Amino acid sequence: MKKSYNGQVAELDTIKLDLFIEDEKEHFRPTIILAVDQFTRKVVGQCISLSTPDQARIKELLQNITSKGDV
Numbered sequence: 001m002k003k004s005y006n007g008q009v010a011e012l013d014t015i016k017l018d019l020f021i022e023d024e025k026e027h028f029r030p031t032i033i034l035a036v037d038q039f040t041r042k043v044v045g046q047c048i049s050l051s052t053p054d055q056a057r058i059k060e061l062l063q064n065i066t067s068k069g070d071v
Helices: 055-068
Strands: 010-016 031-037 043-049
Touching: 010 055, 031 055, 043 055
Parallel strands: none
Antiparallel strands: 010 031, 031 043
């Protein structure tokens, strides 16, 4: 697909951080989910999850993007 304007196509990517969060009962390794606009190569949305990314986190990310009007 040829990208011809800002907000036409966004790519999603996940990055598991080399960071560990511990409390008394559990430990977590956060994941950042990024949405990158293909035309501008700019990050247009992000979401941080303490567990494996699921549909709810992806939905949160998409709502984050559309509420800002970037996509």
